[in-house]
Amino acid sequence: xxxxxxxxxxxxxxxxxxxxxxxxxxxxxxxxxxxxxxxxxxxxxxxxxxxxxxxxxxxxxxxxxxxxxxxxxxxxxxxxxxxxxxxxxxxxxxxxxxxxxxxxxxxxxxxxxxxxxxxxxxxxxxxxxxxxxxxxxxxxxxxxxxxxxxxxxxxxxxxxxxxxxxxxxxxxxxxxxxxxxxxxxxxxxxxxxxxxxxxxxxxxxxxxxxxxxxxxxxxxxxxxxxxxxxxxxxxxxxxxxxxxxxxxxxxxxxxxxxxxxxxxxxxxxxxxxxxxxxxxxxxxxxxxxxxxxxxxxxxxxxxxxxxxxxxxxxxxxxxxxxxxxxxxxxxxxxxxxxxxxxxxxxxxxxxxxxxxxxxxxxxxxxxxxxxxxxxxxxxxxxxxxxxxxxxxxxxxxxxxxxxxxxxxxxxxxxxxxxxxxxxxxxxxxxxxxxxxxxxxxxxxxxxxxxxxxxxxxxxxxxxxxxxxxxxxxxxxxxxxxxxxxxxxxxxxxxxxxxxxxxxxxxxxxxxxxxxxxxxxxxxxxxxxxxxxxxxxxxxxxxxxx
Amino acid sequence: xxxxxxxxxxxxxxxxxxxxxxxxxxxxxxxxxxxxxxxxxxxxxxxxxxxxxxxxxxxxxxxxxxxxxxxxxxxxxxxxxxxxxxxxxxxxxxxxxxxxxxxxxxxxxxxxxxxxxxxxxxxxxxxxxxxxxxxxxxxxxxxxxxxxxxxxxxxxxxxxxxxxxxxxxxxxxxxxxxxxxxxxxxxxxxxxxxxxxxxxxxxxxxxxxxxxxxxxxxxxxxxxxxxxxxxxxxxxxxxxxxxxxxxxxxxxxxxxxxxxxxxxxxxxxxxxxxxxxxxxxxxxxxxxxxxxxxxxxxxxxxxxxxxxxxxxxxxxxxxxxxxxxxxxxxxxxxxxxxxxxxxxxxxxxxxxxx
Ligand code: HEM
Ligand SMILES: [Cu+2]
Numbered sequence: 001x002x003x004x005x006x007x008x009x010x011x012x013x014x015x016x017x018x019x020x021x022x023x024x025x026x027x028x029x030x031x032x033x034x035x036x037x038x039x040x041x042x043x044x045x046x047x048x049x050x051x052x053x054x055x056x057x058x059x060x061x062x063x064x065x066x067x068x069x070x071x072x073x074x075x076x077x078x079x080x081x082x083x084x085x086x087x088x089x090x091x092x093x094x095x096x097x098x099x100x101x102x103x104x105x106x107x108x109x110x111x112x113x114x115x116x117x118x119x120x121x122x123x124x125x126x127x128x129x130x131x132x133x134x135x136x137x138x139x140x141x142x143x144x145x146x147x148x149x150x151x152x153x154x155x156x157x158x159x160x161x162x163x164x165x166x167x168x169x170x171x172x173x174x175x176x177x178x179x180x181x182x183x184x185x186x187x188x189x190x191x192x193x194x195x196x197x198x199x200x201x202x203x204x205x206x207x208x209x210x211x212x213x214x215x216x217x218x219x220x221x222x223x224x225x226x227x228x229x230x231x232x233x234x235x236x237x238x239x240x241x242x243x244x245x246x247x248x249x250x251x252x253x254x255x256x257x258x259x260x261x262x263x264x265x266x267x268x269x270x271x272x273x274x275x276x277x278x279x280x281x282x283x284x285x286x287x288x289x290x291x292x293x294x295x296x297x298x299x300x301x302x303x304x305x306x307x308x309x310x311x312x313x314x315x316x317x318x319x320x321x322x323x324x325x326x327x328x329x330x331x332x333x334x335x336x337x338x339x340x341x342x343x344x345x346x347x348x349x350x351x352x353x354x355x356x357x358x359x360x361x362x363x364x365x366x367x368x369x370x371x372x373x374x375x376x377x378x379x380x381x382x383x384x385x386x387x388x389x390x391x392x393x394x395x396x397x398x399x400x401x402x403x404x405x406x407x408x409x410x411x412x413x414x415x416x417x418x419x420x421x422x423x424x425x426x427x428x429x430x431x432x433x434x435x436x437x438x439x440x441x442x443x444x445x446x447x448x449x450x451x452x453x454x455x456x457x458x459x460x461x462x463x464x465x466x467x468x469x470x471x472x473x474x475x476x477x478x479x480x481x482x483x484x485x486x487x488x489x490x491x492x493x494x495x496x497x498x499x500x501x502x503x504x505x506x507x508x509x510x511x512x513x514x515x516x517x518x519x520x521x522x523x524x525x526x527x528x529x530x531x532x533x534x535x536x537x538x539x540x541x542x543x544x545x
Numbered sequence: 546x547x548x549x550x551x552x553x554x555x556x557x558x559x560x561x562x563x564x565x566x567x568x569x570x571x572x573x574x575x576x577x578x579x580x581x582x583x584x585x586x587x588x589x590x591x592x593x594x595x596x597x598x599x600x601x602x603x604x605x606x607x608x609x610x611x612x613x614x615x616x617x618x619x620x621x622x623x624x625x626x627x628x629x630x631x632x633x634x635x636x637x638x639x640x641x642x643x644x645x646x647x648x649x650x651x652x653x654x655x656x657x658x659x660x661x662x663x664x665x666x667x668x669x670x671x672x673x674x675x676x677x678x679x680x681x682x683x684x685x686x687x688x689x690x691x692x693x694x695x696x697x698x699x700x701x702x703x704x705x706x707x708x709x710x711x712x713x714x715x716x717x718x719x720x721x722x723x724x725x726x727x728x729x730x731x732x733x734x735x736x737x738x739x740x741x742x743x744x745x746x747x748x749x750x751x752x753x754x755x756x757x758x759x760x761x762x763x764x765x766x767x768x769x770x771x772x773x774x775x776x777x778x779x780x781x782x783x784x785x786x787x788x789x790x791x792x793x794x795x796x797x798x799x800x801x802x803x804x805x806x807x808x809x810x811x812x813x814x815x816x817x818x819x820x821x822x823x824x825x826x827x828x829x830x831x832x833x834x835x836x837x838x839x840x841x842x843x844x845x846x847x848x849x850x851x852x853x854x855x856x857x858x859x860x861x862x863x864x865x866x867x868x869x870x871x872x873x874x875x876x877x878x879x880x881x882x883x884x885x886x887x888x889x890x891x892x893x894x895x896x897x898x899x
Pocket of ligand 2: 255256259302303305306
């Protein structure tokens with residue numbers, strides 16, 4: 001199946017990209033693939049915007065005192081950074097891009113169950129993002145992405161527009177989740193049984209359940225904060241008879257499950273990548289599939305591990321601590337199974353696989369530091385220090401973004417029919433992984449030393465490690481920029497990839513690259529699981545009539 | 546043991562251990578660190594070995610189906626579970642101990658407010674930002690906050706506790722290593738969050754008793770931190786200017802205002818009196834006594850251009866004579882007058898040099 005432009009079906013039939021033309025055709029499209037591409041553009045824009053703020057924050061921290069901005073600007077900037085990265089990138093990116101694009105292709109469906117609602121979710125994203133970013137910039141919100149009361153209900157800056165933006169984004173998240181759940185239940189092609197469901201789909205399914213169940217609580221909480229601010233209700237502010245800790249419980253009841261909205265899709269992506277590049281079926285398919293559900297379930301009962309020092313009862317802390325261990329346990333099960341999948345495989349060390357290895361490394365350390373935080377007593381020292389900052393960046397940047405990049409490189413030829421430059425991809429992958437370590441390992445040590453987070457200035461003993469972290473961040477920024485450049489270049493100059501450049505037996509590769517506007521002329525019928533490589537070329541997919 | 550402790554402590558960049566609880570916590574830290582590192586690197590090394598050993602030989606290479614046996618999954622689940630639960634089995638009782646103050650501990654009331662710490666000993670002195678405790682005796686802190694949530698954090702004790710508005714939380718410690726240790730605010734609380742610094746002074750017990758006795762006798766609110774001796778000598782009947790300086794220190798004005806001409810969170814007081822002030826709303830006025838007093842009572846009515854409306858009101862907190870004393874003190878701050886003003890107390894001041 002060596003790719004050659006002439007034999008590539010991609011350029012002989014109109015594909016989804018050029019079947020209809022014009023901006024209008026994109027803005028009103030119901031095609032899940034185009035919606036995925038729109039999410040790609042929007043979330044990557046958000047990511048770079050959030051990244052610019054991150055670099056400005058790091059530059060400010062190069063010296064212990066003021067460097068390039070005042071304290072108020074710094075506080076506003078970390079709020080912007082956090083809100084953009086979490087609500088505009090981490091949560092919507094993988095579901096919006098890869099979920100939309102690949103769930104129907106993987107299960108052999110022509111589209112998602114509700115294509116119009118799918119389009120609506122893009123507009124909800126756009127509206128929510130515009131309101132939130134505009135609100136933060138013009139109102140100068142300085143609460144951090146966690147909006148803790150009573151700070152957020154008493155600060156002199158404007159908070160309501162951000163809350164409204166996050167509320168609308170949450171709606172988008174809910175309808176996406178709903179759409180995927182119905183799609184997976186009702187639209188699987190013949191032969192795609194639950195036990196043959198690609199692991200990415202399993203992970204997206206578990207994610208969708210969390211999105212549908214947890215996000216309404218966020219909406220409710222944000223509304224309560226808005227009521228308190230706008231109408232003066234006493235809900236969270238003790239000065240008005242409210243309870244300051246109630247907010248933290250409600251907020252983390254959403255936001256802890258939300259961290260699994262951010263990591264489960266990533267786990268799904270790497271499950272596909274490791275199988276393709278090892279040419280092996282998943283070792284322990286069931287363990288990997290069900291541990292996703294396990295994480296989704298237990299993830300609802302651990303929110304109190306963010307409140308160990310808040311004065312909640314010691315009994316509650318114990319329960320939340322021990323349950324958090326189980327989340328780590330499910331993660332460990334996945335890590336072991338991914339590793340074992342490589343055993344007796346035929347491994348191609350290509351850019352997506354390098355990102356997979358990076359993911360494994362960051363997830364192991366990010367997860368183990370999560371376990372360390374859940375021992376309860378150690379968290380008393382680490383809570384709200386740079387150690388926690390490093391922990392969640394290891395998982396969210398090290399884990400989710402590595403997986404995002406793995407998926408982006410793996411599926412790039414499928415989505416656009418072109419190959420990127422492998423040499424640049426490898427160089428950038430190494431740069432990103434090294435830069436990431438240099439940025440966040442010093443932050444673990446700063447946390448050990450006791451440097452609190454959200455610190456505009458700091459005592460001199462924290463200086464050297466902060467400089468190291470900023471140096472690492474600049475490498476990281478350079479790495480991401482290189483990725484952006486060569487991927488965009490490849491759209492024009494890249495070698496035509498052919499339908500299946502990786503010889504993958506994932507179900508989604510049984511289509512031309514890029515796929516045609518109509519996914520399947522005839523409904524595919526599968527008689528074996530995805531990623532079985534025990535004999536020669538993949539058995540031809542039969543077609544039902 | 547000591548050597549190992551010192552080695553690992555430095556390796557992990559941990560600060561000095563000023564209490565037995567901190568030492569115990571570090572031992573757990575070492576145990577978690579070493580076992581987690583081992584587990585992580587064995588797993589990752591296995592992955593790397595597989596990656597090298599099972600490289601692809603040709604594009605269409607077929608591979609066997611390898612499915613796990615129950616024993617595999619049992620090991621995959623059992624090993625981490627036992628390890629993680631052993632962490633919890635050590636960590637949780639430690640946490641419970643920290644939350645259970647012993648009988649007979651010395652009580653100290655801690656109040657966080659934007660952006661300072663106030664300490665009060667029942668029947669004894671008050672202080673701002675400096676907490677003095679005797680070595681080797683248990684101390685219980687009762688924390689609350691005047692405004693938003695703060696978090697009282699002493700890295701040397703490996704200990705923090707949120708200070709919540711409208712309720713009390715508690716925590717206790719027994720510091721056994723005399724010395725001076727920084728106190729941070731760990732819960733984000735706005736503009737001055739990173740300069741809400743304090744200092745824990747662990748004194749030999751005899752010295753502390755003596756200090757406490759002196760304080761009790763004079764029963765005066767203690768003035769500026771770092772210089773207890775000088776502060777004590779401030780004569781209440783002294784000049785209004787001296788009183789004003791002392792009251793300003795106790796009220797924490799110097800968290801935001803300087804007296805040496807550098808601009809901080811608020812405008813400097815040096816040469817303020819009589820100056821023409823430009824306000825945020827575009828108006829200008831001359832800083833006279835009335836303006837200075839209004840600024841204390843209704844700070845956000847007339848905000849100086851370039852500053853944020855963040856100053857808390859002192860309505861009801863400053864008696865009229867106190868406000869007058871502070872006003873007199875501000876009036877005395879002139880570049881043409883010889884003033885050598887001591888800077889604020891704690892040795893851990895953030896570096897704010899431009
Ligand atoms: C192995 C599983 C994990 C465990 C046991 C775990 C445990 C913890 C604990 C105990 C904390 C509280 C620390 C503190 O605030 O003092 C925490 C904070 C956090 N974790 Fe995890 N975690 C895990 C995985 C994740 C994942 C998968 C993500 C995101 C993708 C994540 C993101 C976060 C974030 C964002 C915070 C801090 C939020 C904030 O305060 O702003 N964690 N984690
Ligand atoms: Cu959590």
